[in-house]
Amino acid sequence: MPTLQVKDLHLYYRTSRGPVKAVDGVSFDLGEKKTLAFVGESGCGKTSTANAIMRALPKNVHRYTGEVYLDGKNLMDLSNEEFRKDVRWRGVSMVFQGAMNSLSPVLKVGFQVAEPLLVHLDAEREEAWEQAVEALKGVRLPEYVANRYPHELSGGMKQRVVIAMALILKPKVVILDEPTSALDVMTQANIINLLKRLQSEEGLSYIFITHDLALASELADYVGIMYAGKLVELGTSEEIYRDAKHPYTQLLLKSVPLLRGEQTPASIPGDPPDLINPPMGCRFRPRCPFAFDRCAQEPPLAWGNRLAACWLLGQEAAAS
Amino acid sequence: MLFVVVAAAALVPFVAPYDVASVWGDVSRWTDLPRNAPPDWIDAFSEQKFARTIIVDWNEFKGGASNTTEDFKIIVTRARWKFEYDTFPPDMRVYFRANWSSFKPLITITWERPDGEKITMFSGFPTRQAPLMDTFDVPADTVEGARAGLEGRLREWAAGFNATDVAVVHPHVTLYAETGPDMLSPARASVLHGPYALTVEALAFDANDTLEARFVSYGGVYGLAGTDSLRRDLLVGLLWGAPVALAFGAVAAVLTVMAQVILGALGAYYGGRFDEVIQRATDFVIIIPVLPILILIGFLYRPDLVRILLIIVAFNVVGGTTKVIRSIALQVKEESYIEAARAYGASRARILFRYIIPRTMPYTFALMSLSVPAFIFLEASLSFLGVGDPVLPTWGSIMGDASRGGAIYNGLWWWVALPASGIVFITVAFAFLGYAFDKVLNPRLREE
Numbered sequence: 099m100p101t102l103q104v105k106d107l108h109l110y111y112r113t114s115r116g117p118v119k120a121v122d123g124v125s126f127d128l129g130e131k132k133t134l135a136f137v138g139e140s141g142c143g144k145t146s147t148a149n150a151i152m153r154a155l156p157k158n159v160h161r162y163t164g165e166v167y168l169d170g171k172n173l174m175d176l177s178n179e180e181f182r183k184d185v186r187w188r189g190v191s192m193v194f195q196g197a198m199n200s201l202s203p204v205l206k207v208g209f210q211v212a213e214p215l216l217v218h219l220d221a222e223r224e225e226a227w228e229q230a231v232e233a234l235k236g237v238r239l240p241e242y243v244a245n246r247y248p249h250e251l252s253g254g255m256k257q258r259v260v261i262a263m264a265l266i267l268k269p270k271v272v273i274l275d276e277p278t279s280a281l282d283v284m285t286q287a288n289i290i291n292l293l294k295r296l297q298s299e300e301g302l303s304y305i306f307i308t309h310d311l312a313l314a315s316e317l318a319d320y321v322g323i324m325y326a327g328k329l330v331e332l333g334t335s336e337e338i339y340r341d342a343k344h345p346y347t348q349l350l351l352k353s354v355p356l357l358r359g360e361q362t363p364a365s366i367p368g369d370p371p372d373l374i375n376p377p378m379g380c381r382f383r384p385r386c387p388f389a390f391d392r393c394a395q396e397p398p399l400a401w402g403n404r405l406a407a408c409w410l411l412g413q414e415a416a417a418s
Numbered sequence: 419m420l421f422v423v424v425a426a427a428a429l430v431p432f433v434a435p436y437d438v439a440s441v442w443g444d445v446s447r448w449t450d451l452p453r454n455a456p457p458d459w460i461d462a463f464s465e466q467k468f469a470r471t472i473i474v475d476w477n478e479f480k481g482g483a484s485n486t487t488e489d490f491k492i493i494v495t496r497a498r499w500k501f502e503y504d505t506f507p508p509d510m511r512v513y514f515r516a517n518w519s520s521f522k523p524l525i526t527i528t529w530e531r532p533d534g535e536k537i538t539m540f541s542g543f544p545t546r547q548a549p550l551m552d553t554f555d556v557p558a559d560t561v562e563g564a565r566a567g568l569e570g571r572l573r574e575w576a577a578g579f580n581a582t583d584v585a586v587v588h589p590h591v592t593l594y595a596e597t598g599p600d601m602l603s604p605a606r607a608s609v610l611h612g613p614y615a616l617t618v619e620a621l622a623f624d625a626n627d628t629l630e631a632r633f634v635s636y637g638g639v640y641g642l643a644g645t646d647s648l649r650r651d652l653l654v655g656l657l658w659g660a661p662v663a664l665a666f667g668a669v670a671a672v673l674t675v676m677a678q679v680i681l682g683a684l685g686a687y688y689g690g691r692f693d694e695v696i697q698r699a700t701d702f703v704i705i706i707p708v709l710p711i712l713i714l715i716g717f718l719y720r721p722d723l724v725r726i727l728l729i730i731v732a733f734n735v736v737g738g739t740t741k742v743i744r745s746i747a748l749q750v751k752e753e754s755y756i757e758a759a760r761a762y763g764a765s766r767a768r769i770l771f772r773y774i775i776p777r778t779m780p781y782t783f784a785l786m787s788l789s790v791p792a793f794i795f796l797e798a799s800l801s802f803l804g805v806g807d808p809v810l811p812t813w814g815s816i817m818g819d820a821s822r823g824g825a826i827y828n829g830l831w832w833w834v835a836l837p838a839s840g841i842v843f844i845t846v847a848f849a850f851l852g853y854a855f856d857k858v859l860n861p862r863l864r865e866e
Contacts, residue, residue, distance in 0.1 A: 154761045186763035194761070199754045204776040213772075214762045263762075 099170055100127035101303045102151075102190070102271050107164030109143075109150040117160040118373045120146035122327035124164075125399075128271065128320075131297060133304040135318030135335075137311055137350070139370060143327040144307045145195060148273045151305070152192050153181055168270065187214045191269040193260050195276045195307075200260050201248035208234070208244030211263045218267060233262040237292060254285035258292065265296065273305045278313065290316050311354050315339055323347045326371050326381040329399065331406040343406035343414075346382045380407065419847035427661035441654070442811045448649040452508060452636035456832050457644040466504035471637035474499055476515075479618070479631050486625065493523075493620045493629040500613050505638045506591045506604065510556040512539075513632040514618055517549040523629070524621040527554060529593055532612025537575055537593065540566040557589045576602050644832040646816070647823045655811035656836055662723065662812050663794045663844055670727055670793035674734035675786045681736055682743030683774050687751055687766070697744070700736040708733050709799065716805025723797075723807040730796060739785050743778050750777045780859035788852035791845035798841055813837035 109121035120143045128134050136144045149155060151166055153173075166173040168189050173181065191214075194200045201210055211233055212226035221229070231244045237258040248256060257277060264272050274293070278286040294317065296302060308314050314321055314335070321338040323331040323346065331344040342348045346366075355363040368385035377383055379394040386393065392409040401411040441447050452471055461468055474497035481495035512527060526541040540561055544550045554561045559568045569587040577583070579597040588604045594614075595607035618631040643653035685693035708730075715721065715729060750756065751774055759769050800806045801814025802821070820826070820833040 152761050154757065182763040186761060192758075192761050194754045194758050196754050200758045202755045202759075202773050202776070204779070205772070213759070213764065217762065217764050217768065260758075263758075 100167075101130045101132075101169060102128040102305075103165075103167040104128075104151065105165040105167075107147065107150050107166065108161050109146050109155075110160035110162075111156065112158040112160040113374065116374045119327045119376060120373060121150050122376075124324075124327075124329050126320075126322060126329065126332060128303050128305065130270075130303055131301055132319045133297065133306055133317050134320045134322060135306040135308060135314035136322050136324055137308060137314050138324035139309060139350075141370060141373070142324045143373075144309075144324055145275055146327075147324070148192065148275050148305065148307055152186070152190060152273065153178075154192070183218070187218060187264075187267045187269060189269055190271045190273065191264040191267065192273040193264045193275060193277045196280065198253055198256055198280055201256060203248055205247075206244065207246050207248060207251065207259050210248075211244070211259060211266060214263065214267050229266065230262075233266045234259065236265065236296070237262045253281050254288060257281060257285070257289055261289075261292070261296070265300065265302075268300065269302070271303045271305065273307070275307045276309070277306075279308070279310075286313065293317060311339075311351060323350065326376055327373055328381060328407065330382065330408070332399070333405060337404065343401075343404055343411055344382075344408045345386050345388050345410065347406070349387075380409070419843070419850060423660060423664060423844050423847050426657070427664045440809070442650065442658075443809055445648055448645075448651065450634055451645050451649040451651055452638065452640050453645065453649050454647055454828070454830055454833075455508075455637060455640035455645045456830075457642055457836075458637075458639040459642065460639060467502070469501075469503040469505045469507045469635075469638040471640065472499050472501070472507075472633075472635040474616075474633040476513075476630050476632045479633075481617075490621060490623045491625065491627070493622055493627070495618050495629060495631050497616045497631070497633045498613060499615075499633075499635070500611075501594060501609070501635075502611050503638075504609055506588075506594050506607070506609060507635045508590065508638060509558075510590055510593075510633070510635045512554040512556075512616065512618070513552075513634075514554070515549065515551050515630045516544065516620060516628065518622060518627040519548070519624045521623040522548075523623065523627055525629070526617075526619040526621075528617040528619065530615040530617065531593075532610055532614065533597065535575075535597070537568075538571060539568050539589075542566075556593070559589060573602070643836050644830075646819060646825075646830075646833055652816065652833065652836060655816050656813070656840055658811050659813040659816065659837060659840055660844070662810060663797065663841070666723065666727060666797050667790040667794040667844070667848070670730055670734075670797075671786050671790040673731045674737065674793075675739050675782060675789060677731070677735045678737050678739035679743045679775065679778060679782050682740035683747040683770060683778065685740070686744040686747035687770055687774060693744075696736060696740065700738075700740045703733065703736050704738065709796070712796075712800060713803060713805050716800055716803075720805075720808055723810055723812075726797065726800065726806065730793065739782075739789075742781060742785065746778050746781060747774050750774050780855070784852050784855040784859065787848050787855060790848040794841060794844060794848075813840045 105125045107121055107124045110117040110119050124147055126134060136147065138144050150162065155162065164174065168185065173185055176185065201207070208227055208230045211230035215221040215226040215229055231241055234243055235241065239255060239258050239262070243251065243255065243259070251259065278289050281289065290313070293304065297304060304317070306314065306317055318335050321333065321335050322329050323338070323344065325346050331338065331342065331347045338347060339351070342351055349364065349366045352364045353366060366385055371377055371381055371384065379396050380386070383389045383393040388410055397407045397409045399405050399407045404411065450471065450473060458468065458470070479495040479497050483491045483493050514525065516523060516525065522543045524543055527539040529537045529539050540554055552561060554566065556568070559566050568589050572587050572589055572592050576592060579601060580599055581602045582599050584602045587602060591604045591607050592601055594609055595601040596610040600606035616633050618629065620627070620629040641651050641653050643656050645651055681696050685696040712729065721729065756769060756773055759773055797806060797812065798814030801812045802818040804818055806812060806815050816837040817834060820830065825833040
């Protein structure tokens with residue numbers, strides 16, 4: 099049984115122009131100690147998917163449906179209070195985008211790391227502090243960091259603090275929302291190594307959200323490519339990087355500059371579609387070089403042993 | 419500066435009477451002080467030495483009975499003092515107590531000067547019943563409400579020194595003046611220095627009859643802060659004004675700013691209709707004129723200081739700070755650590771009080787210390803207008819008394835200037851504190 103199973107998750111936002119279909123029928127499974135990376139361009143619904151799983155919703159929710167199973171229990175059936183008590187941080191925790199800003203500037207780092215303990219376990223302050231110091235050691239930070247304020251730390255240190263905070267209640271699943279986006283490459287590598295080590299030590303499952311395909315390849319066992327609120331391709335990183343099936347994935351991979359090699363990075367012409375009024379059928383159709391009549395209908399995701407929402411796969415299957 | 423004010427406020431209860439509210443309103447407590455006297459340090463700005471208050475108390479009058487026969491006895495009691503000042507005292511007062519059994523005694527008060535001259539100030543029988551307790555006031559020249567005729571006797575005595583006659587005799591001047599042509603004129607007469615004496619004598623007709631006396635020669639100056647028209651020592655009022663102003667301003671500022679911060683942050687955090695209600699209430703409070711309403715309440719209910727404080731706080735539950743804090747909180751609540759806090763399940767109250775409000779604290783402190791003077795001013799204005807605390811002396815009420823007492827037209831500058839400078843001092847102290855906060859907390863103003 100997968101640790102986290104998401105089925106047909108929808109999250110629409112209400113705006114004055116109509117509902118924004120930020121997450122539109124996303125399904126995936128995540129096994130224990132596995133990492134699933136969500137890759138896609140800005141505004142494709144990666145973060146919204148994470149927020150939908152965490153139930154960290156804004157006020158203007160239009161539609162919020164689907165099934166999210168954590169160890170076989172459907173989280174969508176829980177009341178807000180039950181969800182807050184049992185799932186937030188204890189089942190699923192999250193490292194937010196822009197970790198540099200995820201720390202309150204007026205609280206000492208130690209107290210901040212201890213906050214989830216105080217909130218969830220009603221821990222004594224001293225005890226929580228000690229656990230927070232332990233957690234900071236766990237992310238290879240020296241003990242004195244606990245007594246510092248966030249502005250006294252470097253970006254990498256802050257990122258580690260945020261990770262320590264996410265891990266302090268020993269959750270099963272950690273959602274990492276662009277955890278390294280504001281860091282330099284060396285620090286990125288350090289953080290990724292740390293995350294890997296923590297995964298094997300603590301038995302964590304990661305959902306890793308990034309727009310950086312190279313970074314995703316470092317950490318991910320599985321990669322999900324998102325486009326316009328939908329998962330367009332999902333596979334092991336091997337499958338995605340070696341043998342991408344969806345035209346969008348292929349183009350995305352071509353857009354990554356390589357240090358060696360004669361290939362110049364190619365851009366994908368056009369803009370991502372309007373999520374209020376997405377194109378009929380395959381949402382990538384207006385930008386897809388291989389688009390044909392069939393694409394006006396919505397393609398299924400599953401084709402034999404591969405998951406890619408493209409009619410071309412059907413043709414391929416028919417041809418072989 | 420603030421330290422000075424706080425230290426003064428803390429020391430006041432030790433140096434000034436503790437039950438100041440009752441003492442201040444009790445006129446009989448202040449009878450030994452001169453009326454409308456400037457502070458005594460004006461000596462330093464003048465070549466003259468201004469007259470100080472001289473008190474010869476009951477037990478300092480020396481003397482006793484003599485010539486006791488079966489029919490009568492003469493009781494003599496005498497006060498002696500040296501007068502070395504360069505100005506004439508504004509007034510003098512002789513207290514005397516007499517008791518008799520059958521016949522009224524003949525009481526005589528005699529003024530003895532360093533040059534050997536003696537003037538009978540009063541001589542006569544009391545008109546009231548025993549026991550007698552009365553005063554002889556100079557220059558009012560009255561005993562028991564009746565004229566004592568001192569002016570006439572002085573005019574006659576001065577004529578012996580070829581004194582230029584004047585329309586009105588000023589006994590307190592002439593009694594202390596050097597003899598000569600100018601001895602009747604307060605403007606030109608000069609003081610005769612030396613030992614003076616006052617003799618109170620009674621011709622009594624019973625062996626058990628008694629006579630006692632007390633003499634006060636009021637000074638032209640008094641104390642560090644002078645006195646008002648009710649002879650009250652302004653220093654006491656001024657000193658008590660410091661803790662009153664400080665406590666009033668600080669408590670009002672803390673309460674109102676806290677209320678405004680919490681409401682502003684709540685409004686920003688919850689948003690929607692709640693926010694709307696708070697914001698419209700704030701607009702309303704900002705545009706209504708609070709002072710006239712406070713004056714009205716003051717006239718109708720005569721509230722004491724604590725009630726005035728509560729009323730002011732009630733009127734300032736929302737205000738400018740609400741708007742400032744709301745705008746800060748709107749910004750803060752979108753930061754990702756608030757999102758993180760929500761995600762790990764912190765309650766709304768926890769987010770509000772642990773994450774949002776601490777971020778507003780720098781502004782809060784600056785606003786608090788800048789609003790202290792505003793409340794001190796408000797209280798002073800109310801007291802000045804006579805609708806402040808009815809019994810407690812405050813700087814505002816002292817200035818109000820001064821205004822009603824015509825201090826400005828009569829040149830009683832100390833009565834106005836000293837409480838005013840107290841208000842200015844404390845206000846500037848808090849303003850500096852506020853600017854200091856601003857400088858510390860606002861990096862752009864920090865000098866590197």
